[in-house]
Amino acid sequence: MKGLLKKDLYMTWAYSKIFLLMSLIFVAVSVLSQASLFFIFYPLLMAGILPVSLLSYDERFRWNVYCDATPLTRRQQVTEKYLLTLLYSVGMLLLLALIHGIRLISQGQTGEFLEMLSFMVILALVSPALMLPLLFRLGPERGRLAYFGLFAVLLLFVTMLTGKSMADIPATSGPLGFLLATLAVSVLLFLGSWWLSMRWYDKREF
Amino acid sequence: MNAFELKQVRKNYPGFSLSVDLALPKGCILGLIGENGAGKSTTIKMLLGMTKPDEGSITVLEHPVDESFAPVREDVGVVLDEPAFPDCLTATQVGSIMADIYQNWDAAEYGALLDKLDLPRDKKFKDFSRGMKMKLSIAVAMAHKAKLLILDEPTSGLDPVVRDEVVELFSEFTRDEEHSVLISSHIVSDLEKLCDYVAFLHKGELLLCKEKDKLLEEYGLVLCTREQLESLPVTAVAGTQDSLFGVTALIRREQAPEDLAVIPVGLEDLFVTMIKEVDK
Numbered sequence: 001m002k003g004l005l006k007k008d009l010y011m012t013w014a015y016s017k018i019f020l021l022m023s024l025i026f027v028a029v030s031v032l033s034q035a036s037l038f039f040i041f042y043p044l045l046m047a048g049i050l051p052v053s054l055l056s057y058d059e060r061f062r063w064n065v066y067c068d069a070t071p072l073t074r075r076q077q078v079t080e081k082y083l084l085t086l087l088y089s090v091g092m093l094l095l096l097a098l099i100h101g102i103r104l105i106s107q108g109q110t111g112e113f114l115e116m117l118s119f120m121v122i123l124a125l126v127s128p129a130l131m132l133p134l135l136f137r138l139g140p141e142r143g144r145l146a147y148f149g150l151f152a153v154l155l156l157f158v159t160m161l162t163g164k165s166m167a168d169i170p171a172t173s174g175p176l177g178f179l180l181a182t183l184a185v186s187v188l189l190f191l192g193s194w195w196l197s198m199r200w201y202d203k204r205e206f
Numbered sequence: 207m208n209a210f211e212l213k214q215v216r217k218n219y220p221g222f223s224l225s226v227d228l229a230l231p232k233g234c235i236l237g238l239i240g241e242n243g244a245g246k247s248t249t250i251k252m253l254l255g256m257t258k259p260d261e262g263s264i265t266v267l268e269h270p271v272d273e274s275f276a277p278v279r280e281d282v283g284v285v286l287d288e289p290a291f292p293d294c295l296t297a298t299q300v301g302s303i304m305a306d307i308y309q310n311w312d313a314a315e316y317g318a319l320l321d322k323l324d325l326p327r328d329k330k331f332k333d334f335s336r337g338m339k340m341k342l343s344i345a346v347a348m349a350h351k352a353k354l355l356i357l358d359e360p361t362s363g364l365d366p367v368v369r370d371e372v373v374e375l376f377s378e379f380t381r382d383e384e385h386s387v388l389i390s391s392h393i394v395s396d397l398e399k400l401c402d403y404v405a406f407l408h409k410g411e412l413l414l415c416k417e418k419d420k421l422l423e424e425y426g427l428v429l430c431t432r433e434q435l436e437s438l439p440v441t442a443v444a445g446t447q448d449s450l451f452g453v454t455a456l457i458r459r460e461q462a463p464e465d466l467a468v469i470p471v472g473l474e475d476l477f478v479t480m481i482k483e484v485d486k
Contacts, residue, residue, distance in 0.1 A: 003306030007292065010303075014294030057292060066290035068256040069356075070307050073276045205257055 004072065004080040007063075008054050016053060019046050023092065031099055040096055040116070041123055047092035048128040051084045055132075056140035065206045078136060078197045082190075085132070089124040096120060114175035118182040125186040129193035130154070137200040207232050207268075209354050209386035210253055215262030217248055224248050224410040227262075230403065233383040235376065237397030237418070238390040239477050240407035246390040247287055249407070250358050253388070254284060267354060280309060283347030287358040289339035293332035297325055297342055301349075308350035316349035323371070336363035344372060348379065355379060357389040361396050369393070373400050394474040404473060408481045418473070425476055426468035428455045438462070445483035456480070 012020070023043035030039035058064045067077055097117055104113035130150060135143035211229040218224075224245040230236045240246045251257040253266055255275040264271040269278045291300055297320055305311040320327060323341040331339065340363050347355060355376065361369045373396050379385050391397055397404060398418070405415035414421075425444060428434075431452045435443070442461035447454045456479040462468050 003303045006306055007295070007303045010299055011292055011294060014292075061292045062286075062288055062290040063292055065256070066284075066286060069254050069279065069282075069284040069286060071276050071278075071280045071309075072307060 001072070001076050001080050001083075004067075004077065005084065008051070008080070008084050011054055011057060012050060015057065016050055019050065023047065027092075027096060027099065030096070031103065037116070037119075040100065040120065043092055044089065044096065044120055044123040045127060047088040048085065048124060048131075050088050051081050051128065052131055052135060052140075052144075054084070055081060055135055059140055068206070074202050075198045078194070078201050081132065082194045082197070085128045089128060093120055093124040111175045114179045118175070118179045121179070121182050121186050125190045127151075129186070129190045133193050133197045133200055136197040137204065208265075209234075210266045210388070211264065212249070212253070213263045215252060215259045215264060217245075217252060217257065217259050222410055226407070226412050228405055228412060228415055230386055230388055232386050233380060234402040235380055235387040235389065235400055236403040236405060236415075237401035237473075238388060238405050238407060239392070239394060239397060239473070240390070241392065241481070243409075244407040245410045246407055247358055250286075250356055250388070250390060253356060254279065254282065280350070281353045283350065283352030283355045285340070285343045285347050285355075285357045285360040287362075289331075289336075289343045291331045291339075291342065293330065295331050296328050297331075297345075298327045300331075300342065300346065304346055304350070310351040312349055312351060315351075316345060319345035319349055322375075323368075337365060337368060340364060341368070341372070344375070348375065353384055353386070355385075355387045355389075357387065359391055360389065361391060361393055369396060376400060394472070394477060398473045406477055406480060408484060413480055413484065421476070422471065422473070424458060424460070425456055425471050426459045426462070427471045427475065428457050428462070428466055428468055429453075430455060430466075434466075438466075445479035447479055447482060454479075456483075 023046045026039045026043045026046075030036075030043075033039055055064075058067075064077070068074070097120065100116060101113055104110070104116070131143070131147045134146045134150070137143065138146055208229045209232045212226050215226050216224065222243075222245075226245070226249055228236075228249075238246050238249065248257060252259050252264060253271065255271045266275070267278055267281055269275060295303070301313060301316050301320075304316075305313060323345055325338060325341055325345065331342070334342065340360060344357075344360055347357070357376070361372055364372060376387055376389065377400055380387055387400075389397065389400065401418050403415065404418045404421060406413040416424075428438075429449065429451060435446065435453050435455055438455070438457065439461050442457045443455050444458060445456040456471060456476065457466075457468065459468055
């Protein structure tokens, strides 16, 4: 698995350094432009999408087929992509949380920070957790389409179920409660996604 | 002892069915010959556990090819029909990655192979020619102390001089009697130089699997007229092709009349004549 991680780090540097650079610029802008959440959420989305892009490159170069001829199991191949997701997404989450945590808490806005952190956790973990199993099952092209469909349906479902917009939810549960609930659900979803990807990828034939 | 065995293996796809019963004794080289789409790559993928057969059983290096097969691939060097390294990597980076994938990776051997095959260490894979890409795949396959090499069209894209060097590398590999090679190719001349056994695969059916030397002793070519052909025993003729001067017949030497001039046959003519006969 160390070999796979090394390969993906080489590939990230070769193909995605511009996205890494853009993400860091967005992080910097998010500190200066405190009004817009876009500059906070965008780097998180980018970090979650990086492993997905690498999976697409693997298919393009037939590396995924080659891997099956090596001692690596399908489960190891899937696990490596989830570890990479954690590395990039949680890394970005920690960076953003540190910067904005210091800023908001020092201004006495702890509640706002916890709310923001809750949405950051959702973006960092839930988005890749939904996308990766579809990609492992259907391949990058069809998997991406299926993800966009699923994401729209889920958003609609959650909004209808709660009868509110997503941003209103923290007000009813308290920021800390919401953060803990978000964290628990996101981690469970991430673990479930990992398990499902392993099962689905085990069955896929090239 | 066999390096691998495929016992009554079948794989069905819509419009195509593959049926193979094949074994390779340890220490030998088996050449798998077949036209494009004959089932060579599918056979190789089943041997590696990349595709599951619908029927039959497969063992490689005495291990069944099942869910627990992955660690056995430590001892199998593989070259697939398409080189499959990411474009951005250099040979040095590929070596560094493979050192973390294969427990028995031999960095010194890999370096020696890169030198022998004249491969640059710091040029990106995307800037390699097809021949160089194939040579890098071969270097990786041979740098982790494999006992079995499974090579799918490894000489395609290589010029004749390099092909000869690569064929020599495979030949050296089997000097150790624990080492075996399965090589598929439609460049039959390479297999003729290299193989101990040959197997003919045609439209998913295994036509034959025999020792190459015995096969070439068993058959010969006869240039004759139609009348001469008709006078031969039916069982002696394995195939015919019309030629400018009459008929070229592939015959079993044992059953040929003594006064008939039988010339040696090459593997390519043998294969082409046989499959044409099957298609008739």
